[in-house]
Each structure stands twice: as C-alpha cells, then as structure tokens.
Amino acid sequence: MTKKAVHFGAGNIGRGFVAEFLHDSGYEVVFADILDNIIDQLQKSPSYTVTEIGAEGEKKFTITNYRAINSKYHEADVIKEVSTADLVTCAVGPNILKFIAPVIAKGINLRSEGLPPTAVIACENAIGATDVLAGFIKDPHTPADRRESLHERARFGNSAIDRIVPGQDPNAGLDVKIESFYEWVVDKTPFHGHGHPEIKGVKWVDDLQPYIERKLFTVNTGHATAAYHGYNRGFKTIAEALNDPGVNKEVQKALEETATLIVKKHKIDPNEQKAYVEKIIKRISNPHLEDTVVRVGRAPLRKLSRKERFIGPASQLVEYGYAVPALLDAIAAAFKFQNVEGDEESVELAEILKSHSAEAATEKITGLEKSHALFEPVKLIVEKVKKETKPSI
Numbered sequence: 001m002t003k004k005a006v007h008f009g010a011g012n013i014g015r016g017f018v019a020e021f022l023h024d025s026g027y028e029v030v031f032a033d034i035l036d037n038i039i040d041q042l043q044k045s046p047s048y049t050v051t052e053i054g055a056e057g058e059k060k061f062t063i064t065n066y067r068a069i070n071s072k073y074h075e076a077d078v079i080k081e082v083s084t085a086d087l088v089t090c091a092v093g094p095n096i097l098k099f100i101a102p103v104i105a106k107g108i109n110l111r112s113e114g115l116p117p118t119a120v121i122a123c124e125n126a127i128g129a130t131d132v133l134a135g136f137i138k139d140p141h142t143p144a145d146r147r148e149s150l151h152e153r154a155r156f157g158n159s160a161i162d163r164i165v166p167g168q169d170p171n172a173g174l175d176v177k178i179e180s181f182y183e184w185v186v187d188k189t190p191f192h193g194h195g196h197p198e199i200k201g202v203k204w205v206d207d208l209q210p211y212i213e214r215k216l217f218t219v220n221t222g223h224a225t226a227a228y229h230g231y232n233r234g235f236k237t238i239a240e241a242l243n244d245p246g247v248n249k250e251v252q253k254a255l256e257e258t259a260t261l262i263v264k265k266h267k268i269d270p271n272e273q274k275a276y277v278e279k280i281i282k283r284i285s286n287p288h289l290e291d292t293v294v295r296v297g298r299a300p301l302r303k304l305s306r307k308e309r310f311i312g313p314a315s316q317l318v319e320y321g322y323a324v325p326a327l328l329d330a331i332a333a334a335f336k337f338q339n340v341e342g343d344e345e346s347v348e349l350a351e352i353l354k355s356h357s358a359e360a361a362t363e364k365i366t367g368l369e370k371s372h373a374l375f376e377p378v379k380l381i382v383e384k385v386k387k388e389t390k391p392s393i
C-alpha cells in the first residue's frame with residue numbers, strides 16, 4: 001500500500017528537498033500551504049522538476065504523486081489527511097510552527113486506534129524544532145485527558161536539515177533549483193517500538209545534538225556571517241560577498257571560533273571539523289546558486305536569538321573562557337540588517353533599536369541574561385549600532 005505523507009509548507013525546502021526525498025521513497029505527498037498561487041499550480045500540474053546543481057553539472061528529477069490543499073480555506077480536509085498519514089513533515093519556518101500545530105493536533109486526535117502512531121518531523125533550521133511543534137500540539141491543542149496517550153497516536157523526531165535552496169526564478173512555476181549536496185539527520189529514539197519511517201537518504205541517529213549544533217553553528221553561522229557583512233558592504237549575492245577578501249576573512253574567523261566549540265563540546269576530530277568548514281565555504285560560495293545576501297540574512301531577530309547561530313555558539317564559548325571577536329563582528333553586522341525590503345523582522349529590528357535602550361534591546365532581541373559574560377559586549381555593540389543608525393534631524 002502506498003504510504004502517505006502530509007507536508008506543511010510547499011516552499012523551497014518543501015517542494016525542493018523534502019518532497020523529492022519522500023517521492024523517491026514511495027510516499028504520496030499531500031502539500032498543505034496558505035499560498036493560493038502555489039496550491040493552485042500544484043493542483044493543476046501533475047508534476048514539476050527539481051534540478052540539482054553540483055560541481056559535476058545539473059541533474060533533473062521529476063516529482064509526481066502529490067496532491068495539494070489550501071490550508072487557509074480547507075482546514076477540515078487537512079485534518080482528515082493528517083489523521084490517516086504515515087508521516088507528517090513541515091518546512092514553514094520556526095516562527096510558524098505554532099500556527100500549524102492546531103491542525104496537526106486535531107488530525108492526530110482523530111486517528112483510529114488500530115493505526116500505528118504517525119511520525120512527525122519538523123524540517124526547520126532550529127534546534128529542537130519538532131519538540132517545539134510537539135509542545136504546541138500537546139498543550140493546548142490536545143484535550144487534557146488525551147495528552148498522556150499522545151505517543152500512541154504520534155511520535156515526534158527532531159531533525160537537522162541541510163541543503164541550500166536559494167530564492168527561485170519567479171517565472172519558474174513549481175520547478176526548484178537546489179544544490180546537489182544534502183544532509184537530513186533525524187533522531188530515531190522516539191520511534192522505538194514501531195520503527196522509524198523509511199525515507200531514502202535520511203541518516204537516523206541516537207543523538208542528534210552534535211549534528212544539529214555542528215550544522216547550525218557552521219553552515220548557518222558561516223552563511224549568515226557572509227550575508228550580513230556582505231549586505232553592509234553592498235554585495236548582492238553570497239558568492240560576490242565571499243569573493244571579497246574582507247568578508248571571506250570574517251567568515252573564516254567566525255568559523256574558526258565555532259569550530260573550537262564543536263570540537264571541544266562534541267569531541268569531534270579537529271581535522272574533520274576543518275575539512276567540514278572548508279567544504280561548507282565551498283558550498284556557500286557556489287556562484288551557480290545565485291543566492292542573495294537578503295535571502296540568507298532574512299529574519300534577523302530569529303537569527304540573533306538566544307540559541308541561534310550567533311548568540312548560541314558565542315555564549316557557550318564565552319562560558320568556556322574563550323574570546324569571540326569574529327562572532328561579535330558578525331553580531332554587529334546582523335544588528336545593521338535593518339529595514340530591508342520584504343523582510344518584516346528587519347523592520348521590527350529597526351523599531352526595537354529605536355524605541356528601547358541598548359540594555360533593553362539587547363535583552364529583548366538576544367534573550368541573553370544580564371549576568372551572562374556576553375551581555376556587556378553585545379550591549380556595547382547595540383549602543384554603537386543605535387548611534388550609527390540614528391536618523392539625522
């Protein structure tokens with residue numbers, strides 16, 4: 001019997017990465033999204049093409065065997081699909097998890113007793129994204145008397161997902177261009193007893209923490225460092241920014257700092273981490289991806305938050321007693337990513353910096369405790385950025 005996956009978020013990662021893997025593993029994919037345009041196209045077209053771009057050239061894959069539901073208008077249909085799904089995935093952005101949780105919760109709650117638990121895997125760039133989603137699903141969206149037995153109806157696995165899917169050509173329709181490299185690692189421990197879902201290409205592990213931290217604090221720290229320094233120096237694409245010796249050096253230095261943490265905390269061989277860093281810099285420099293600094297820098301408030309790619313590693317390094325000058329430079333550059341067209345968080349960032357003292361803004365944006373050794377250096381950065389970006393009268 002065909003297996004069914006319900007996937008929330010038919011965007012770049014959803015159509016380009018998750019659906020490709022699920023299709024290849026024999027799943028029928030039911031997309032749920034709120035964008036009329038994407039859903040209409042998915043409903044009208046029986047296939048689309050994913051083009052993988054690698055050093056060896058391009059490879060094309062045809063994706064079929066999907067359906068699509070507009071979750072804005074047809075919530076009940078999505079709930080019904082979730083209730084019989086073998087797998088529920090999402091790639092909507094970490095801030096959207098709370099909005100899709102009620103629908104997933106209702107679907108899980110409707111699940112027939114004879115069915116094995118559905119597997120829920122959030123594919124977002126965030127530590128513990130599936131836990132966050134599970135938290136919203138459980139409380140308040142599962143009836144109190146059904147919470148204890150939730151694991152009989154659903155199992156929740158955290159994941160680390162790595163693949164660059166840049167902004168797409170607006171005339172490309174459903175087709176997606178992505179890099180050929182991929183890494184999708186999922187915690188297999190929640191699936192004990194029933195077995196994890198079979199998804200070709202996924203690496204199942206007993207301890208996800210080293211994978212997600214290594215990924216977020218290398219790929220995403222490096223990428224975002226290039227984006228923010230590149231943006232402040234007037235570059236349009238990441239490849240252009242990394243071609244600039246100044247930006248390139250900032251990225252190398254920031255990744256040397258995070259490598260210290262990864263090696264020390266997760267006991268990873270320093271040479272292995274060095275090779276990983278080199279590979280990442282090569283990947284993000286790929287000019288064929290035409291990835292923009294604005295896409296990679298998007299959502300600066302999320303990226304400057306407590307557990308994320310800058311404050312996360314910098315705070316831990318400072319706790320170990322290390323200095324983090326390059327990460328602080330990257331943090332300063334991120335604070336200057338203000339009022340960028342199409343990016344709501346960059347507007348909110350500017351407003352917070354305007355309406356709050358440096359101390360209050362540091363606390364609100366980074367979530368750092370005032371007693372933390374990183375708080376003061378970040379506050380000084382915020383003070384400086386506030387002065388530099390103060391509107392002249």
Ligand SMILES: NC(=O)C1=CN([C@@H]2O[C@H](COP(=O)(O)OP(=O)(O)OC[C@H]3O[C@@H](n4cnc5c(N)ncnc54)[C@H](O)[C@@H]3O)[C@@H](O)[C@H]2O)C=CC1
Pocket residue numbers: 008009010011012013014032033034035038071091092093094096099100123124125161162163164165166
């Ligand atoms: N693009 C990339 O290279 C990578 C992205 N990621 C992560 O994947 C996630 C998605 O990123 P992208 O695909 O690039 O973003 P995207 O913006 O292309 O796709 C997000 C999709 O979610 C949909 N969405 C928003 N609210 C929704 C709701 N309430 N219900 C259903 N769908 C909703 C949007 O309409 C959009 O189609 C993010 O967490 C990102 O950090 C992870 C690795 C790589």
Ligand SMILES: O=P(O)(O)OC[C@H]1O[C@](O)(CO)[C@@H](O)[C@@H]1O
Pocket residue numbers: 125161162163164165219220223224295296297298299
């Ligand atoms: O929304 P975010 O966190 O910027 O997600 C996209 C990021 O993930 C990556 O694909 C890395 O896997 C980078 O392209 C990009 O920096």
